[in-house]
Amino acid sequence: xxxxxxxxxxxxxxxxxxxxxxxxxxxxxxxxxxxxxxxxxxxxxxxxxxxxxxxxxxxxxxxxxxxxxxxxxxxxxxxxxxxxxxxxxxxxxxxxxxxxxxxxxxxxxxxxxxxxxxxxxxxxxxxxxxxxxx
Amino acid sequence: xxxxxxxxxxxxxxxxxxxxxxxxxxxxxxxxxxxxxxxxxxxxxxxxxxxxxxxxxxxxxxxxxxxxxxxxxxxxxxxxxxxxxxxxxxxxxxxxxxxxxxxxxxxxxxxxxxxxxxxxxxxxxxxxxxxxxxxxxxxxxxxxxxxxxxxxxxxxxxxxxxxxxxxxxxxxxxxxxxxxxxxxxxxxxxxxxxxxxxxxxxxxxxxxxxxxxxxxxxxxxxxxxxxxxxxxxxxxxxxxxxxxxxxxxxxxxxxxxxxxxxxxxxxxxxxxxxxxxxxxxxxxxxxxxxxxxxxxxxxxxxxxxxxxxxxxxxxxxxxxxxxxxxxxxxxxxxxxxxxxxxxxxxxxxxxxxxxxxxxxxxxxxxxxxxxxxxxxxxxxxxxxxxxxxxxxxxxxxxxxxxxxxxxxxxxxxxxxxxxxxxxxxxxxxxxxxxxxxxxxxxxxxxxxxxxxxxxxxxxxxxxxxxxxxxxxxxxxxxxxxxxxxxxxxxxxxxxxxxxxxxxxxxxxxxxxxxxxxxxxxxxxxxxxxxxxxxxxxxxxxxxxxxxxxxxxxxxxxxxxxxxxxxxxxxxxxxxxxxxxxxxxxxxxxxxxxxxxxxxxxxxxxxxxxxxxxxxxxxxxxxxxxxxxxxxxxxxxxxxxxxxxxxxxxxxxxxxxxxxxxxxxxxxxxxxxxxxxxxxxxxxxxxxxxxxxxxxxxxxxxxxxxxxxxxxxxxxxxxxxxxxxxxxxxxxxxxxxxxxxxxxxxxxxxxxxxxxxxxxxxxxxxxxxxxxxxxxxxxxxxxxxxxxxxxxxxxxxxxx
Numbered sequence: 001x002x003x004x005x006x007x008x009x010x011x012x013x014x015x016x017x018x019x020x021x022x023x024x025x026x027x028x029x030x031x032x033x034x035x036x037x038x039x040x041x042x043x044x045x046x047x048x049x050x051x052x053x054x055x056x057x058x059x060x061x062x063x064x065x066x067x068x069x070x071x072x073x074x075x076x077x078x079x080x081x082x083x084x085x086x087x088x089x090x091x092x093x094x095x096x097x098x099x100x101x102x103x104x105x106x107x108x109x110x111x112x113x114x115x116x117x118x119x120x121x122x123x124x125x126x127x128x129x130x131x132x133x134x
Numbered sequence: 135x136x137x138x139x140x141x142x143x144x145x146x147x148x149x150x151x152x153x154x155x156x157x158x159x160x161x162x163x164x165x166x167x168x169x170x171x172x173x174x175x176x177x178x179x180x181x182x183x184x185x186x187x188x189x190x191x192x193x194x195x196x197x198x199x200x201x202x203x204x205x206x207x208x209x210x211x212x213x214x215x216x217x218x219x220x221x222x223x224x225x226x227x228x229x230x231x232x233x234x235x236x237x238x239x240x241x242x243x244x245x246x247x248x249x250x251x252x253x254x255x256x257x258x259x260x261x262x263x264x265x266x267x268x269x270x271x272x273x274x275x276x277x278x279x280x281x282x283x284x285x286x287x288x289x290x291x292x293x294x295x296x297x298x299x300x301x302x303x304x305x306x307x308x309x310x311x312x313x314x315x316x317x318x319x320x321x322x323x324x325x326x327x328x329x330x331x332x333x334x335x336x337x338x339x340x341x342x343x344x345x346x347x348x349x350x351x352x353x354x355x356x357x358x359x360x361x362x363x364x365x366x367x368x369x370x371x372x373x374x375x376x377x378x379x380x381x382x383x384x385x386x387x388x389x390x391x392x393x394x395x396x397x398x399x400x401x402x403x404x405x406x407x408x409x410x411x412x413x414x415x416x417x418x419x420x421x422x423x424x425x426x427x428x429x430x431x432x433x434x435x436x437x438x439x440x441x442x443x444x445x446x447x448x449x450x451x452x453x454x455x456x457x458x459x460x461x462x463x464x465x466x467x468x469x470x471x472x473x474x475x476x477x478x479x480x481x482x483x484x485x486x487x488x489x490x491x492x493x494x495x496x497x498x499x500x501x502x503x504x505x506x507x508x509x510x511x512x513x514x515x516x517x518x519x520x521x522x523x524x525x526x527x528x529x530x531x532x533x534x535x536x537x538x539x540x541x542x543x544x545x546x547x548x549x550x551x552x553x554x555x556x557x558x559x560x561x562x563x564x565x566x567x568x569x570x571x572x573x574x575x576x577x578x579x580x581x582x583x584x585x586x587x588x589x590x591x592x593x594x595x596x597x598x599x600x601x602x603x604x605x606x607x608x609x610x611x612x613x614x615x616x617x618x619x620x621x622x623x624x625x626x627x628x629x630x631x632x633x634x635x636x637x638x639x640x641x642x643x644x645x646x647x648x649x650x651x652x653x654x655x656x657x658x659x660x661x662x663x664x665x666x667x668x669x670x671x672x673x674x675x676x677x678x679x680x681x682x683x684x685x686x687x688x689x690x691x692x693x694x695x696x697x698x699x700x701x702x703x704x705x706x707x708x709x710x711x712x713x714x715x716x717x718x719x720x721x722x723x724x725x726x727x728x729x730x731x732x733x734x735x736x737x738x739x740x741x742x743x744x745x746x747x748x749x750x751x752x753x754x755x756x757x758x759x760x761x762x763x764x765x766x767x768x769x770x771x772x773x774x775x776x777x778x779x780x781x782x783x784x785x786x787x788x789x790x791x792x793x794x795x796x797x798x799x800x801x802x803x804x805x806x807x808x809x810x811x812x813x814x815x816x817x818x819x820x821x822x823x824x825x826x827x828x829x830x831x832x833x834x835x836x837x838x839x840x841x842x843x844x845x846x847x848x849x850x851x852x853x854x855x856x857x858x859x860x861x862x863x864x865x866x867x868x869x870x871x872x873x874x875x876x877x878x879x880x881x882x883x884x885x886x887x888x889x890x891x892x893x894x895x896x897x898x899x900x901x902x903x904x905x906x907x908x909x910x911x912x913x914x915x916x917x918x919x920x921x922x923x924x925x926x927x928x929x930x931x932x933x
Contacts, residue, residue: 005603007509007612012551027574031582031605054606057579084571 011059221264232801282310284667320569357662468517507615518622529622745821793841
């Protein structure tokens, strides 16, 4: 399905917010694709890092629904190689923050089986709750 | 007559395939050949030394060099002949490298063809006559057409170098488009601030005569002697008396849109062209003025304390003579209303790049010409790279001027959101990429996609822009306060007009055609006329200025010596044969033939030596030096003399500019083609008369391939038309005797299209062998008797 994106105050506000949170100049992205080519996790993603950058430049909030921002391991390969010096990991982090601040619980603690939880590494559990609850 | 023949090995390039010894032996058997030598490298210093010594020792008076293409080394050997005290035109070259050893791998075939080529050259050299390079005096006066930045730069360079410049500008003030700009990319210098001093320099330069509000009516003559008729349009204000106090304009009751601000503001009927106008004098717009249109007014005359207003002024014609001409007629922005989907001229908030330039330029010192809102879209490639509006070329500057304007509007108000919708972003120049990056850093949003359409909200007048972002593959829609169309550059109306007057060729995009895209980028095909700036094609200011300086340098190169040498390969008239039919007068492309005392006379300075006229001369009074009828007939005969009955043979008449070069290029690329071909070199194939074609068939040719430059690349305009006419006459005769007119192939070529050459030859051979109606011995004999009839045909035409 072809999507239509509307440019308006809301989209521009979204762009500004990501810019502020990440501290990155999003309009600098040339869409060269170095980030995508460098990303070790890209095969697992639904949109590529460069697609993420594109949507952010346009102010398209759909980007928040992408799995990509959660699969990003913040390894900084993209950052290290970006010819325009953009830190895409920071952009992903900014997107995660926005999503988290929306306080949506993707993981309900009541659904977690206590017995099963005892078997899980504590770090993983804490990280999962940190990432997936609002 | 003592002919010397040299056969070159070319270090194996020739001798590996062609039996050089055999060729040398054959050459020695020809009449009047008194000396033959084969050399490893004829063009080398050693080889040249041999020739020099041989000429002296054996008293040689004409030379045949069988080696590479004449396009490669003809000049070398001509110089050598001069050094040896011979006339340089007593030289012929047989092209046995490109046309033999490089294109026919079989040793026997290549050698056989080489034998013919050498015989052809020997036969031609017999009829060579010494030709003198005439020199004509040339002065130091230059006409610069156009007072934009290109013309200004050329004029200043020439003026500073001590040449006398006549600058003609059709507008009331000089400065051109650059004077209208806000800032210049990528350095953001203020345009008026940097051009202002140059305007004053032109006006005050002791060597520059400035003619503003003046048009070129006519140009006659040639390099060293152009007669230019100018029309000075009436300003109705005395240039001497006006002190530009401006009281007249204050009192003038008429208001019309101001062209300088592209209709964004108004001016009076009496006005000054712009704020930095040079000359800084008022003038009356005769279309708007009441007094000049039969109504009572006369206010400006009354209020002018200087008494400068004169309603009685009339256009004045003035004639000047100059030695060279620089054409700097510039461009016109593409008429954006032609791209109807963007609604320019219909939607209030759709403007062009140049209009935004004016808004920004005037905004710095006064109230803005109009509001521009907060969300702004730039649409690129309007009238560029678009077959819909018949503009295929890239306009080169729009990416960068949009990048500049986008930054300027954002800088004035950083809360503005600026989008640039582009197809490809081309930031090719020095500092451009960095400038583009600066715009990105400033937050300009570049969206890759050509906007499909714009809709206007009838109430708010806001614009709904719909584009695909081809990077994220989704439709982008947004409401904008202002849409700026980055419209491309098209040739200006004056470029068309001046090109017609000066008879300059234009390239497919409509801009003026340079003489050679690589090596003669500011010359035209007319000697002594040069091009600078956007008249030649879209370019930015630095490129324009470089080109303008180059044009000035090229003009100086011609004028500085004080004399100019004319190529002696020109048409000439045998007066006793001329019957004064005047047929040649009209068809000569550079109009070099005149009637004097009932006889045609060729002006050697104007004649380009194409030989087109000769085919029209029914008394054969006209002939072309170095390519005389006698010589070409001899070549044709020799090209066919070795042909055996069962063989097929194709003669190729190849023009020097494209077809001959193409044949060379095919050889250089080592592309093998059928060896049943013999090439005869001519300046233009329009030199080949119907009589020659018939003679070729009579002597055994089975097909003729007439190659001529594509009209776009040809130095001779409309040669194709003449060739078609000549061929038509011969085809008719062939059909009439029961053979086949299709045996003549005429192809317009470019020197680069190698496969065209191969295909045409193979098809023609196939056709002549198998498909064409036969051409029997009897028919060939009959053809010989047709020359008389031929003259009746041409005579009828001239009646």
